[in-house]
Amino acid sequence: xxxxxxxxxxxxxxxxxxxxxxxxxxxxxxxxxxxxxxxxxxxxxxxxxxxxxxxxxxxxxxxxxxxxxxxxxxxxxxxxxxxxxxxxxxxxxxxxxxxxxxxxxxxxxxxxxxxxxxxxxxxxxxxxxxxxxxxxxxxxxxxxxxxxxxxxxxxxxxxxxxxxxxxxxxxxxxxxxxxxxxxxxxxxxxxxxxxxxxxxxxxxxxxxxxxxxxxxxxxxxxxxxxxxxxxxxxxxxxxxxxxxxxxxxxxxxxxxxxxxxxxxxxxxxxxxxxxxxxxxxxxxxxxxxxxxxxxxxxxxxxxxxxxxxxxxxxxxxxxxxxxxxxxxxxxxxxxxxxxxxxxxxxxxxxxxxxxxxxxxxxxxxxxxxxxxxxxxxxxxxxxxxxxxxxxxxxxxxxxxxxxxxxxxxxxxxxxxxxxx
Amino acid sequence: xxxxxxxxxxxxxxxxxxxxxxxxxxxxxxxxxxxxxxxxxxxxxxxxxxxxxxxxxxxxxxxxxxxxxxxxxxxxxxxxxxxxxxxxxxxxxxxxxxxxxxxxxxxxxxxxxxxxxxxxxxxxxxxxxxxxxxxxxxxxxxxxxxxxxxxxxxxxxxxxxxxxxxxxxxxxxxxxxxxxxxxxxxxxxxxxxxxxxxxxxxxxxxxxxxxxxxxxxxxxxxxxxxxxxxxxxxxxxxxxxxxxxxxxxxxxxxxxxxxxxxxxxxxxxxxxxxxxxxxxxxxxxxxxxxxxxxxxxxxxxxxxxxxxxxxxxxxxxxxxxxxxxxxxxxxxxxxxxxxxxxxxxxxxxxxxxxxxxxxxxxxxxxxxxxxxxxxxxxxxxxxxxxxxxxxxxxxxxxxxxxxxxxxxxxxxxxxxxxxx
Numbered sequence: 001x002x003x004x005x006x007x008x009x010x011x012x013x014x015x016x017x018x019x020x021x022x023x024x025x026x027x028x029x030x031x032x033x034x035x036x037x038x039x040x041x042x043x044x045x046x047x048x049x050x051x052x053x054x055x056x057x058x059x060x061x062x063x064x065x066x067x068x069x070x071x072x073x074x075x076x077x078x079x080x081x082x083x084x085x086x087x088x089x090x091x092x093x094x095x096x097x098x099x100x101x102x103x104x105x106x107x108x109x110x111x112x113x114x115x116x117x118x119x120x121x122x123x124x125x126x127x128x129x130x131x132x133x134x135x136x137x138x139x140x141x142x143x144x145x146x147x148x149x150x151x152x153x154x155x156x157x158x159x160x161x162x163x164x165x166x167x168x169x170x171x172x173x174x175x176x177x178x179x180x181x182x183x184x185x186x187x188x189x190x191x192x193x194x195x196x197x198x199x200x201x202x203x204x205x206x207x208x209x210x211x212x213x214x215x216x217x218x219x220x221x222x223x224x225x226x227x228x229x230x231x232x233x234x235x236x237x238x239x240x241x242x243x244x245x246x247x248x249x250x251x252x253x254x255x256x257x258x259x260x261x262x263x264x265x266x267x268x269x270x271x272x273x274x275x276x277x278x279x280x281x282x283x284x285x286x287x288x289x290x291x292x293x294x295x296x297x298x299x300x301x302x303x304x305x306x307x308x309x310x311x312x313x314x315x316x317x318x319x320x321x322x323x324x325x326x327x328x329x330x331x332x333x334x335x336x337x338x339x340x341x342x343x344x345x346x347x348x349x350x351x352x353x354x355x356x357x358x359x360x361x362x363x364x365x366x367x368x369x370x371x372x373x374x375x376x377x378x379x380x381x382x383x384x385x386x387x388x389x390x391x392x393x394x395x396x397x398x399x400x401x402x403x404x405x406x407x408x409x410x411x412x413x414x415x416x417x418x419x420x
Numbered sequence: 421x422x423x424x425x426x427x428x429x430x431x432x433x434x435x436x437x438x439x440x441x442x443x444x445x446x447x448x449x450x451x452x453x454x455x456x457x458x459x460x461x462x463x464x465x466x467x468x469x470x471x472x473x474x475x476x477x478x479x480x481x482x483x484x485x486x487x488x489x490x491x492x493x494x495x496x497x498x499x500x501x502x503x504x505x506x507x508x509x510x511x512x513x514x515x516x517x518x519x520x521x522x523x524x525x526x527x528x529x530x531x532x533x534x535x536x537x538x539x540x541x542x543x544x545x546x547x548x549x550x551x552x553x554x555x556x557x558x559x560x561x562x563x564x565x566x567x568x569x570x571x572x573x574x575x576x577x578x579x580x581x582x583x584x585x586x587x588x589x590x591x592x593x594x595x596x597x598x599x600x601x602x603x604x605x606x607x608x609x610x611x612x613x614x615x616x617x618x619x620x621x622x623x624x625x626x627x628x629x630x631x632x633x634x635x636x637x638x639x640x641x642x643x644x645x646x647x648x649x650x651x652x653x654x655x656x657x658x659x660x661x662x663x664x665x666x667x668x669x670x671x672x673x674x675x676x677x678x679x680x681x682x683x684x685x686x687x688x689x690x691x692x693x694x695x696x697x698x699x700x701x702x703x704x705x706x707x708x709x710x711x712x713x714x715x716x717x718x719x720x721x722x723x724x725x726x727x728x729x730x731x732x733x734x735x736x737x738x739x740x741x742x743x744x745x746x747x748x749x750x751x752x753x754x755x756x757x758x759x760x761x762x763x764x765x766x767x768x769x770x771x772x773x774x775x776x777x778x779x780x781x782x783x784x785x786x787x788x789x790x791x792x793x794x795x796x797x798x799x800x801x802x803x804x805x806x807x808x809x810x811x812x813x814x815x816x817x818x819x820x821x822x823x824x825x826x827x828x829x830x831x832x833x834x835x836x837x838x839x840x
Contacts, residue, residue, distance in 0.1 A: 004551055004552075004693045007692075007693075008551060008552070008553060008692070008693075010742050010743065011551075011553055011741070011743070012550075012551060014618060014737050014738065014739055014740070014741045014742055014743075015550050015618070015736055015737050015738060016738055017738025017739055018738075112548075117694075118691070118693070118694030118695055118697060119694075119697055120544050120547070120548020120549060120697075123543065123544070123547055123548045124540050124543070124544070124548070127540070127543055127547075127715060127718075127719060128532075128540025128543045128544070128715055129540060129711065129715065130432075130435050130714075130715050130718050131424055131428060131431075131432060131710070131711050131714035131715050131717075131718060132424075132428070132711055133428060133431055198434060198435070256679055256680070256700060259676055259679040260676070266698075271538070271711060272427070272428070273424045273427075273428070273538070273707045273708065273710050273711040273714075274537075274538030274539075274701060274702070274707070274708050274711035274712075275538055275701060275702045275705075275707065275708055276701060276702070277538060277539055277540075277699070277700060277701035277702075278686075278698065278699070278700035278701065279697070279698070279699060279700075280676060280697060280698035280699075280700070281694060281695060281696060281697035281698065282694070282695045282696070282697075285695075287693045287694075287695065288693065288694050288695055290551070290693050291549065291551050291552055291691060291693040291694035292694075294550075294551035294693075295547060295548055295549065295550050295551050297551075298547075298550050298551060299547065302731055302732060303731075305731075306726070306728045306731050307728075308726045308727075308728060311722050311723075311725075311726050311731075312722060316435055317434050317435050318434065318435060318436055318437025318438075319434055319437055320434070321431070321434045322430050322434055323430065323431070323434075
């Protein structure tokens with residue numbers, strides 16, 4: 001972020017028409033080489049020096065975490081400073097409080113870097129697509145997971161093999177849990193649905209599953225069936241009900257999202273007038289995050305030049321949306337499903353399983369039953385037509401108790417176009 | 421545009437915090453059913469009624485063409501009205517004059533609908549990616565051409581067969597020349613480079629070729645070689661030199677742009693900090709264009725509420741960019757090439773051809789020479805390493821004069837990542 005302000009200083013000044021000056025930088029470590037030229041006098045270990053400096057108009061919070069970051073942001077806003085943060089967890093957990101505080105002190109709070117790094121999706125939702133009712137969002141928001149799934153698909157690796165490559169290449173942290181268990185994507189989806197629907201949703205509103213348990217077998221079946229497996233963050237709105245969920249899903253190979261590979265992120269948005277749109281790019285990393293932070297900074301500078309604040313409110317709604325909205329419980333979600341049953345290789349198994357499915361309103365679209373192998377148990381793979389999550393859970397509970405079924409059934413949701 | 425203001429009135433008011441009222445609509449035909457409910461009293465055949473109405477703050481120009489549209493826009497700006505236009509040809513031809521006039525009368529001019537319809541790329545370049553030096557743009561900006569190339573690729577049709585399907589389905593006009601000869605894409609690229617580099621480039625600055633002459637044979641070879649053929653609008657900046665060109669190009673099949681099919685548009689942008697980004701969606705049609713126009717309208721309404729104008733200038737540069745920029749002549753462009761020679765099936769041909777290429781600094785990356793066929797003449801296909809356009813033109817002129825060469829050589833440029 002400092003690097004981009006230095007490297008592109010001239011361009012930024014040409015665009016904004018004013019200079020953006022870095023007055024102070026607070027960090028616990030002010031001795032290490034930062035890779036950019038900074039006046040040592042502007043470095044401090046005391047964040048309060050910044051918060052109490054009346055000459056500073058805007059603070060940028062890049063600490064991460066909750067308590068300390070929250071405290072600093074609230075204090076800065078109380079002192080009339082605008083805030084830019086890349087802290088997705090903070091916005092997703094405490095967005096409501098932060099936005100109310102910003103309103104109380106008549107300041108702006110921007111968080112473009114908190115979702116999808118270099119992809120200007122926050123701005124697209126707030127402004128570019130602002131005239132649209134957002135009908136659906138299907139997004140790949142965690143680069144680590146997407147990288148792991150790409151390796152598992154292209155090199156037929158196990159989850160653990162792909163994870164260790166990701167770690168070696170710096171795509172995964174030493175503790176990758178927040179990435180691979182869906183939490184990171186769920187934080188980002190919380191922010192996206194808040195922007196799309198104009199309410200500060202909270203992290204707990206989003207259902208989540210990770211990619212940890214995915215077996216190469218299912219990735220292989222996916223590809224045989226014309227799909228790939230992606231960790232999707234999904235929001236859909238219909239009749240005032242909103243679905244918000246993060247989980248691995250089957251995506252048809254000819255869908256543009258299926259072509260989002262490696263550590264890339266992408267957000268597919270369906271607006272009622274714009275139709276389907278996709279925003280693709282690097283979701284993480286110092287440089288893409290810097291691009292987002294400085295873009296927010298330029299936005300605020302443009303406001304300062306005109307002597308205004310709060311031109312576009314944090315969620316881009318000037319008032320509470322009139323439209324009634326409620327979260328759809330996960331068990332009411334309707335989608336298509338992929339099942340992989342492990343069953344003994346004996347006549348009558350398919351009939352038992354399909355009997356239970358049929359009795360629970362689940363109709364089968366296709367079946368792959370592999371010929372007899374060397375094992376006692378063979379995989380039986382199915383794609384269903386649209387079914388309700390509750391019916392699926394109930395059926396699988398019954399099926400997994402059958403004596404011909406040898407292991408818990410694996411299932412994935414299948415996500416297609418919503419057909420706008 | 422009227423439809424979206426009516427359908428999404430509540431949402432738009434919630435977001436903006438004020439009502440956007442359609443005061444008057446001028447059209448030559450005010451009797452036909454418009455498909456939306458409009459107070460007949462707001463319809464007029466006299467555009468001057470709008471231009472002279474002091475209660476009207478913003479006019480939206482959706483006439484198209486040059487003279488009449490230009491006249492109305494200039495008159496509206498003289499009277500202090502802000503202008504929104506979807507008229508890409510006008511902005512691409514007369515952007516400089518229009519932006520200067522807007523400055524003189526202290527009004528805003530917005531043209532988000534003029535490029536790529538429902539894709540908020542203008543806003544992304546002006547704001548979301550504003551902190552970046554734009555290094556490259558590779559874009560699919562003409563839906564008709566992309567639809568035709570998709571049909572030619574997937575169903576192995578000729579250009580004319582694909583064109584007639586496009587016409588039947590409404591993807592091509594009765595006179596499709598502006599779409600298929602590259603003019604439409606060149607207009608849009610003119611606007612994109614103006615935004616990216618902060619200068620009002622003119623349409624004539626962009627080199628252009630269309631897709632009319634493309635033969636199914638080259639599409640087949642492309643796919644054998646791991647590429648597809650797309651009509652690309654390309655801008656690249658390096659060392660102050662800008663390339664701006666529209667032509668069919670080979671795109672590697674694993675590039676995200678290769679997956680932009682049917683009538684979709686997409687703009688691939690490389691920023692120096694954001695890295696590669698892609699913006700994808702519907703580039704044409706009443707509804708996507710309406711999304712863009714109303715988004716601009718909301719932007720202006722937000723300014724009006726704050727009592728400001730010209731917060732972000734038309735090209736998003738507050739002053740002329742300091743960086744020196746010059747257009748690179750087409751013959752200086754360097755890229756990889758695909759050649760299809762038609763030559764007699766005789767020993768020594770390859771040596772003659774490669775001799776001329778070598779003498780002109782063109783080195784060959786790979787060759788496909790099909791076995792002897794029933795014809796006198798056989799295709800000889802080559803991919804080159806990076807070469808200069810001037811050298812290519814010169815070599816092909818010499819090669820096409822060889823007595824062993826039976827037809828003019830077909831060539832396409834091959835566009836890859838720029839490797840940021």
